[in-house]
Amino acid sequence: MIFALDLEGVLAPEIWPALGQHFGVPEFSLTTRDVADFSELMGTRIAAARRAGVTLRQLQEISHAVQPYLGAREFIERLRPMGNVVIISDTFHEFSDPLAARLGGVNLFANRFDLDEAGLIRGFTLRIRGQKERIVSGFKVAGYAVAAMGDSMNDRSLLASCDFPVLYRPVQVLIDEFPGAPVAHDLDTALEYMQRARAQRDESTGG
Ligand SMILES: [Mg+2]
16 A cells, blocks of 8 residues: 655645745745646746745755654654555655655655756756656556545645545645545544555455
8 A cells, every 4th residue: 555645735834935934035935726837836936036046055944944744754654554655746855855854754756956057946857747647557557555645736636546535634626626535634634544545445455
């Protein structure tokens, strides 16, 4: 069994709003909850960073200080005996690798930045956007059942392609789109749903 989790809004706070607040750049604070087109959103953020002269290293000083939500590390610890835990996120490795380490060294699938000689971000390589469904399909082809959890519109393909979708403090459109999916508002409840997914998978495969 594979547990595929979203990062921001589920296991840790959103990183970009923290950057927006610190650097006083309002474009950073927009999230996928505001702009559904991720490439457009990233283009806006990168242009704003270049205008403000903010380098990746400066952004990392803030993003590397982001702490998981209380209980997130324990949530993953309790999931691990039941299967493989992976985080599939629209974040960037350059921002979130330390966070993944703080969560207990969980596997992170994320995007990468392209930099210019001055250390300013000039673009990005999308490993994840539009690929969540493919990653989940790959797990399923390899014979794994997949339970997934996300909170926002950018998790739609992840949730739609998995076997057991769980919505975590979701935006309303996600509830409308997945009317049958359980909704968790805390990680204790989320763990119960994951245990239920594991039990259902055991029943269907005869243990
Ligand atoms: Mg999220």
